Amino acid sequence: MRSFAFCNPVHIVFGKGKIAELDRLIPEDAFVLVLMGGGSVKKNGVYDQVVQALKSRKREDFWGIEANPDYDTCMRAVERIRSEKMNFVLAVGGGSVVDAAKFIVAAACYEDGDPWDIVTGKGRIKAALSFGAVLTLAATGSEMNAGSVISRRSIGAKLPFSSDKVFPKFSILDPETTYSLPAHISACGVVDAYVHVLEQYLSHDLPAPLQDRQAEAILLTLLEEGPKVLESPEDYHVRANIMWCATQALNGLIGCGVLQDWATHMIGHELTAAFGIAHAESLAVVLPALLRERREKKEAKLVQYGRRVLGVGEAEDVAEAAVAATEVFFRKMGLGTRLSDYGIPAEATFMLGDILDNRGFRLGEDRAVNGVMIQKILGRAAEPWN
Amino acid sequence: MRSFAFCNPVHIVFGKGKIAELDRLIPEDAFVLVLMGGGSVKKNGVYDQVVQALKSRKREDFWGIEANPDYDTCMRAVERIRSEKMNFVLAVGGGSVVDAAKFIVAAACYEDGDPWDIVTGKGRIKAALSFGAVLTLAATGSEMNAGSVISRRSIGAKLPFSSDKVFPKFSILDPETTYSLPAHISACGVVDAYVHVLEQYLSHDLPAPLQDRQAEAILLTLLEEGPKVLESPEDYHVRANIMWCATQALNGLIGCGVLQDWATHMIGHELTAAFGIAHAESLAVVLPALLRERREKKEAKLVQYGRRVLGVGEAEDVAEAAVAATEVFFRKMGLGTRLSDYGIPAEATFMLGDILDNRGFRLGEDRAVNGVMIQKILGRAAEPWN
Numbered sequence: 001m002r003s004f005a006f007c008n009p010v011h012i013v014f015g016k017g018k019i020a021e022l023d024r025l026i027p028e029d030a031f032v033l034v035l036m037g038g039g040s041v042k043k044n045g046v047y048d049q050v051v052q053a054l055k056s057r058k059r060e061d062f063w064g065i066e067a068n069p070d071y072d073t074c075m076r077a078v079e080r081i082r083s084e085k086m087n088f089v090l091a092v093g094g095g096s097v098v099d100a101a102k103f104i105v106a107a108a109c110y111e112d113g114d115p116w117d118i119v120t121g122k123g124r125i126k127a128a129l130s131f132g133a134v135l136t137l138a139a140t141g142s143e144m145n146a147g148s149v150i151s152r153r154s155i156g157a158k159l160p161f162s163s164d165k166v167f168p169k170f171s172i173l174d175p176e177t178t179y180s181l182p183a184h185i186s187a188c189g190v191v192d193a194y195v196h197v198l199e200q201y202l203s204h205d206l207p208a209p210l211q212d213r214q215a216e217a218i219l220l221t222l223l224e225e226g227p228k229v230l231e232s233p234e235d236y237h238v239r240a241n242i243m244w245c246a247t248q249a250l251n252g253l254i255g256c257g258v259l260q261d262w263a264t265h266m267i268g269h270e271l272t273a274a275f276g277i278a279h280a281e282s283l284a285v286v287l288p289a290l291l292r293e294r295r296e297k298k299e300a301k302l303v304q305y306g307r308r309v310l311g312v313g314e315a316e317d318v319a320e321a322a323v324a325a326t327e328v329f330f331r332k333m334g335l336g337t338r339l340s341d342y343g344i345p346a347e348a349t350f351m352l353g354d355i356l357d358n359r360g361f362r363l364g365e366d367r368a369v370n371g372v373m374i375q376k377i378l379g380r381a382a383e384p385w386n
Numbered sequence: 387m388r389s390f391a392f393c394n395p396v397h398i399v400f401g402k403g404k405i406a407e408l409d410r411l412i413p414e415d416a417f418v419l420v421l422m423g424g425g426s427v428k429k430n431g432v433y434d435q436v437v438q439a440l441k442s443r444k445r446e447d448f449w450g451i452e453a454n455p456d457y458d459t460c461m462r463a464v465e466r467i468r469s470e471k472m473n474f475v476l477a478v479g480g481g482s483v484v485d486a487a488k489f490i491v492a493a494a495c496y497e498d499g500d501p502w503d504i505v506t507g508k509g510r511i512k513a514a515l516s517f518g519a520v521l522t523l524a525a526t527g528s529e530m531n532a533g534s535v536i537s538r539r540s541i542g543a544k545l546p547f548s549s550d551k552v553f554p555k556f557s558i559l560d561p562e563t564t565y566s567l568p569a570h571i572s573a574c575g576v577v578d579a580y581v582h583v584l585e586q587y588l589s590h591d592l593p594a595p596l597q598d599r600q601a602e603a604i605l606l607t608l609l610e611e612g613p614k615v616l617e618s619p620e621d622y623h624v625r626a627n628i629m630w631c632a633t634q635a636l637n638g639l640i641g642c643g644v645l646q647d648w649a650t651h652m653i654g655h656e657l658t659a660a661f662g663i664a665h666a667e668s669l670a671v672v673l674p675a676l677l678r679e680r681r682e683k684k685e686a687k688l689v690q691y692g693r694r695v696l697g698v699g700e701a702e703d704v705a706e707a708a709v710a711a712t713e714v715f716f717r718k719m720g721l722g723t724r725l726s727d728y729g730i731p732a733e734a735t736f737m738l739g740d741i742l743d744n745r746g747f748r749l750g751e752d753r754a755v756n757g758v759m760i761q762k763i764l765g766r767a768a769e770p771w772n
Contacts, residue, residue, distance in 0.1 A: 001626040003401025008394070014643065015389025207623050209610065210631050213603030221596045237593050240387040244643070245596050253639075257400065257630070 001208045001257040008252050010144045011170040014244070016236065018172050019046070019134055022053035022090070025170045026132065030088035031058040033081055035101050037065045037093045044180040046136055050092055060084065065093065068272060068279065069100035071116060071152040074107065078115070081108045081129070089131035091168075094189075095140025098133045102148035102166040105129040118161055119150045125163040133171040138178055138243035139189030139280070141196060141250025143171035151273065158273040173247065175239035183230050186242075187333040188280035190226040193246035194219065194329075195264060195283040197254065202291065202301050203365040204258040212304070215254045218245050219309045226333055263363035264290050267374055270352060277342050284330040284337045289380035291323045293373065297366070331385075338385045339378070346382030353378065387594045387643040394638050396530045397556040400630070402622065404558050405432070405520055408439035408476070411556045412518065416474035417444040419467055421487050423451045423479045430566040432522055436478055446470065451479065454658060454665065455486035457502060457538040460493065464501070467494045467515070475517035477554075480575075481526025484519045488534035488552040491515040504547055505536045511549040519557040524564055524629040525575030525666070527582060527636025529557035537659065544659040559633065561625035569616050572628075573719040574666035576612040579632035580605065580715075581650060581669040583640065588677065588687050589751040590644040598690070601640045604631050605695045612719055649749035650676050653760055656738060663728050670716040670723045675766035677709045679759060683752065717771075724771045725764070732768030739764065 013021055026032060032054060041047040062077050080086070081104070091101035105128040107115035117123030135143045142148065147162040178186065201215035222245050228238045248254070267290070268282030277285075291298065299319050306322030307313035315321035327337045336342055339349065357371020369377075399407055412418060418440060427433040448463050466472070467490070477487035493501035495513040503509030521529045528534065533548040564572065587601035608631050614624045634640070653676070654668030663671075677684065685705050692708030693699035701707035713723045722728055725735065743757020755763075 001400075001623060001630065003404065005397065005399050007397035011391065011393040012642075013391050014387075018389065207627070209627055210603060210607045210634065213606055214600060214634075217596060217599030217603050220599055224595060237387060240643075241593070241595055244387065248596065248600075256398075257626075 001211075002206055002259070004257040006252055006256050007164070008144065008167070010168050010251075012144060012173060012247070013170060014173045014240075016174055016176050018174050019049040020053050021172065022050065022132075022134070023056070025172075026054070026057060026088060026090070028056070031084070031086045032060070032088045032090050033077060033086045034059055034061045035065055035077060035089055035091045035093070035097055035104070036061065036063050037067075037097050038063075040180070041092055041136060044136075044177065046092060046134065046177050050090070050134060054090075060086065065097045065100045067096050068149070068151040068158060069096045069103070071119070071150055072154065074100050074103050074150065075115065077104045078107045087129060089129055091131060091133040092136065094135070094137030095142040098135070098142040098168070099140070099148040099150065101131045101133065101168075102142070102146070103150050103161075105131045106163065106166055116152070119152075119159045121161065125165045128163070128165040130169050133168045134177070135171055135173050135243070136177040137181060137185065137189055138239070138246040139192045141193065141247055143168060143173065144247045144251040147250075149269065156273055158269045160269075173243050175236055175243050178239050178243065179234045181233070183233065184334055186229050186233065187226070187335060188278055189246060190222055190229065190242060191284055191330055191333055191335055192280040193242075193249040194222050194226075195280075195287055196249040197222075198287065198326075199261045199264060200255045200258060202298050202305060203261040204301075205365075206258075208258045211254050211256060211258050216309050218249050218254070221245050223309070223329060226329070230334070259365040261365045263369045266361065266363050267356075267377065270356060271344075271349075274352065275342065275344050275348070277344070281335055281342060284335040285339055285342070285381050286377065288323050288327040288337055289377045290369075291326070292320075292380055293377045294364070294369075295319055295323075297368070336385075339382045340384050346379065349378040349382065350375075387597075388592055388645070390643040392638055392642050393550070394530065394553070396554050396637075398530060398559060398633070399556060400559045400626075402560055402562050404560050405435040406439050407558065408436065408518075408520070409442065411558075412440070412443060412474060412476070414442070417470070417472040418446070418474045418476050419463060419472045420445055420447045421451055421463060421475055421477045421479070421483055421490070422447065422449050423453075423483050424449075426566070427478055427522060430522075430563065432478060432520065432563050436476070436520060440476075446472065451483045451486045453482050454535070454537040454544060455482045455489070457489075457505070457536055458540065460486050460489050460536065461501065463490045464493045473515060475515055477517060477519040478522065480521070480523030481528040484521070484528040484554070485526070485534040485536065487517045487519065487554075488528070488532070489536050489547075491517045492549065492552055502538070505538075505545045507547065511551045514549070514551040516555050519554045520563070521557055521559050521629070522563040523567060523571065523575055524625070524632040525578045527579065527633055529554060529559065530633045530637040533636075535655065542659055544655045546655075559629050561622055561629050564625050564629065565620045567619070569619065570720055572615050572619065573612070573721060574664055575632060576608055576615065576628060577670055577716055577719055577721055578666040579628075579635040580608050580612075581666075581673055582635040584673065585647045585650060586641045586644060588684050588691060589647040590687075591751075592644075594644045597640050597642060597644050602695050604635050604640070607631050609695070609715060612715070616720070645751040647751045649755040652747065652749050653742075653763065656742060657735075660738065661728065661730050661734070663730070667721055667728060670721040671725060671728070671767050672763065674709050674713040674723055675763045676755075677712070678706075678766055679763045680750070680755075681705055681709075683754070722771075725768045726770050732765065735764040735768065736761075
């Protein structure tokens with residue numbers, strides 16, 4: 001095990017009906033900017049529950065945080081906070097809304113120049129407003145970590161940042177809020193969480209048997225519960241199990257003391273920025289191709305994954321069987337796993353490796369994923385499925 | 387899954403050489419009471435590392451926190467803090483020293499009467515001094531939770547309390563600090579952590595597949611690494627894995643959303659208070675007897691435990707095979723699992739069930755473990771091993 005530091009102070013409030021606890025969780029003197037996406041929270045009753053719980057708080061609603069939240073949208077919220085002197089942000093939505101909140105609370109307090117510097121890493125976050133979250137989608141884990149990904153469509157960028165100043169003070173996880181999600185969105189959430197685990201699991205060098213098994217615990221549960229959510233979208237326990245899996249997948253715990261990869265995410269972000277495919281879709285495309293390309297490096301761990309998680313220990317080639325079974329799982333969840341599934345021709349990705357190489361991308365747990373290798377990975381992803 | 391709240395803000399600093407980080411972790415203006423047990427930390431160099439790291443801090447040492455820390459000892463530390471106006475406590479030791487620190491930081495700020503009320507639950511903790519820990523024994527998990535057990539030998543009591551005011555601000559976990567532990571103490575730590583997991587795992591009613599597997603992750607790792615520590619006490623990774631397992635076993639995570647038992651601990655505390663056997667020894671005696679007595683209630687979970695963790699799924703009676711294998715593991719670690727192993731005659735325990743019944747003990751996840759059942763459990767524990 002490698003040395004590590006771990007601290008995750010987020011207060012999780014989990015269960016049906018817990019949105020009512022907002023009244024207890026938000027300071028009495030708060031002036032709250034309530035951050036939301038589209039109107040789905042109006043249709044499923046979440047918005048009404050939030051309004052009811054916040055009835056004694058001064059509040060303003062901010063609608064329109066998009067999937068892959070955009071810098072320009074976020075900056076409009078920052079302007080409202082500054083002009084109205086608000087002091088608390090409540091994110092009501094999925095990972096995009098929570099990610100947006102993290103940027104907004106930091107940008108609202110940023111006084112050292114252009115807030116875009118927060119995202120590029122040029123600027124340092126010295127302070128941030130407090131914020132909480134009401135989660136309505138099990139996927140990104142943003143509700144229990146200090147990371148965020150912000151897009152800036154005007155310049156074709158999608159970049160991650162993190163700071164311990166932007167942990168949510170609390171996150172309310174009510175599985176019932178996810179009942180009305182479209183099947184494909186639920187499926188994307190399952191795949192996103194699953195890949196978060198693999199990025200931390202299929203990577204390291206020193207023995208970390210507890211972290212391995214904690215990762216496998218999440219993978220096994222997602223494999224078991226994921227397909228159920230397509231059949232029974234209003235099964236409380238299925239929704240609850242998936243929600244808790246997604247949170248555990250990226251709250252830092254399984255990454256303690258191990259090397260992490262994250263190349264799939266970085267390449268995926270670029271596919272999303274360039275071609276507009278959903279985040280989880282980009283992961284479903286990149287991951288199998290990357291695992292096959294990097295098979296030699298990851299062989300031992302792929303075999304362990306195949307044996308312990310996927311039950312393909314008897315296969316002639318366990319590592320390949322593990323990757324194939326992973327791809328089958330993604331397809332069972334309804335996601336395409338090849339570029340052609342999304343109508344992206346191989347040629348369209350041809351320049352991407354060079355571009356990322358020129359931007360200095362050296363990805364993966366060993367920084368070996370350079371432009372040439374990214375090109376090879378995208379080449380594999382361009383092969384049609386069977 | 388049941389509804390739950392979870393918040394664990396402890397900052398974990400894990401790895402060799404991390405004691406040096408005390409200088410960064412403790413406020414510059416702190417006047418630190420350094421709490422320690424016997425002289426083992428002098429022999430193994432931990433004390434020197436602490437002194438070196440704290441060289442720019444005002445500091446006083448307090449020696450003599452005993453195993454199962456005593457109220458009277460703790461109150462002597464409280465008097466030092468009050469009379470010298472100290473504002474920070476550093477626990478350097480195992481779970482007993484950390485438990486003592488939790489009581490001491492609360493008692494030092496307690497102004498509503500007799501500090502013993504904190505332990506009995508009559509008093510409420512409104513404030514506490516800050517404290518940190520340098521852990522030297524992997525066992526209790528106290529380094530990453532807000533619970534503590536305090537004994538008061540003068541009245542024969544051993545009682546638990548908890549409060550979110552007494553989370554450590556940080557805990558330094560350097561596996562090298564545990565190299566010099568006597569084999570039996572290391573073994574007791576492994577068994578203690580193992581039973582912590584079982585108290586939360588062999589209990590619940592509603593499906594919680596992720597928590598089940600997170601618990602199994604710890605059990606499997608302790609089964610694998612535990613015996614190694616007896617063979618290779620200075621293997622860094624073995625020590626690191628056991629240390630992280632023990633912390634994860636009782637930091638609240640695997641208990642999220644599930645019913646918990648804890649009857650073994652409550653009965654064990656009484657055996658320790660009455661007969662002076664070590665905490666882990668008391669658990670090793672009570673747990674197998676309790677599982678056999680409560681087999682009907684716990685059958686399905688015992689079978690899952692037998693299949694997934696112990697590899698006894700092919701046994702004719704999987705539940706009994708699981709309990710037997712657990713007992714064999716404890717004995718392999720060198721602990722006795724019957725009262726006679728510690729020279730305690732069955733008759734000596736005869737009154738204990740009645741006494742606990744009269745004190746209102748109704749233990750277990752269903753509160754069904756009353757005096758009569760405790761008597762039966764102790765009767766089973768009195769049967770000699772093979």
